Amino acid sequence: MTTKCKFLIIGAGPTGLGAAWRLAEHGYKKAEDWLLIESADVAGGLSASVVDEAQFTWDKGGHVIFSHYDYFDKLLDDLLGDSWVSHNREAWVYLRERFVPYPFQNNIWRLPADEQLACLEGLLDVNNLRAAGAQQPPKSFLEWIERSFGKGLAEVFFIPYNKKVWAYDPAKLSAHWVGERVATVDMMKVLHSVVNQKDDRGWGPNAQFRYPLHGGTGAIWRALADRLPPQCLKYNQSVVKIEAKNRIAHLASGEIIEYEYLISTMPLNLLVSSSPDLQHLKADADSFKYSSVHIVGIGMKGSPPVELQAKSWLYFPESQCPFYRVTVFSGYSPHNVPAEGEHWSLMCEVSESPDKAVNAATIVDDVIGGARWAKMIAPDTEIKSKWHLRIEHGYPTPFLGRDQLLDVIEPQLRAHNIFSRGRFGAWKYEVSNQDHSLMQGVEAVDHILFGEEESTFHYPGKVNAGGKNAVRPVQNFTRPV
């Protein structure tokens, strides 16, 4: 069977849904206008949520809503109305058998004295080097860490934590993506905190965040998909081959779709592999680094220990436990657990890559052992649910040389009217959260239809640094088709 449409969208994650929503806003609502093909049976992609057999709800890793766009905020307001829970961000680091509030660098007074001293010495070195004049830009993320925080903080927290979360040595990552994501250091704040032995917790964006009251993060994306014209959406269908030159996509079912424009959110390396016309790019696309993530959800009887009750999530730099981050997931919404008030839950994330192996057969027990080691679970706690999901494409690694490879591949895809966008479509970690992803889809459509700039894709630094609508506010408007 052959179908024709103007726009073909691959994937019903936030990016594909953003593109679809924007097309509908512009009045495109027929199957010959656009089709969205999704291999899963539900919308959301990595931002979907799952209810396990014991009725605990899980996200695919700790999803916190950050926003750089009014458009995104308004859409979310509209989709879920009042069904949100508001939270103060309570992020902590657990190490040396103690909790340190995030940002770690501002709260080193909680460390053992010798480590406080090492951190302060490193910070003084950093300040002296800065005072001595301009330095070359850092060649790697490792260099950026050492130059921003000094040797002490680097060794105590930043290097071990980043090795754990990225599953690659920070020397293999570029420094380009960092921007607002990691707070740099205000020496006076650190000194005040050390001398007064007082926490300093106020940093940057997202001091508050909101979370869906019902249905996990995925509720947002299911609500958006429900507003789209059903005749344009096809679930349980996979795109298996793309004839880039002829603009034809083949589905696993044997169906053929002829399109004018392709907005693809599948991983870029797989997109290139699936197209016989793009084989000259395959070696480059195959060299893209990424990491996988194991999500282990632990559902328990009772309520969290006192130390966890006001915490949102915790970072774990030490090797005694396999996870780099744990979210106190029952705290996000009372409906994330069955029989509200009678249960609680932790969601733990473990990274994996060719440089960092994980034993999938033992990971659930290893995580539970780690949670006991960190005293998050008491010996007598009754575990009601152990949920495990391995995500092959978890983090698009900002590896050294990434941008040069993207600069080669992207224009060649565009020459065939292919817009590869989103977390793994664009492979730009710095603009791969839900807000960025939705806007990449929206902006791709506005670019194709009206020649508007794709700010998020082309200027991640500006979008992230400038707060809401830094580059070009996308308007909520409808134009005649």
Ligand SMILES: Cc1cc2nc3c(=O)[nH]c(=O)nc-3n(C[C@H](O)[C@H](O)[C@H](O)COP(=O)(O)OP(=O)(O)OC[C@H]3O[C@@H](n4cnc5c(N)ncnc54)[C@H](O)[C@@H]3O)c2cc1C
């Ligand atoms: C561990 C983890 C933690 C995260 N934490 C946060 C956070 O705190 N805050 C935040 O905002 N974001 C977070 N994210 C990122 C968030 O999940 C992404 O921003 C978002 O889901 C990316 O949307 P996307 O549409 O680009 O890709 P995806 O969500 O990956 O969606 C792509 C879709 O394409 C489909 N697909 C792929 N190939 C094909 C094919 N050949 N045929 C048909 N369909 C196909 C897939 O099934 C999928 O549904 C996190 C992600 C992870 C993994």
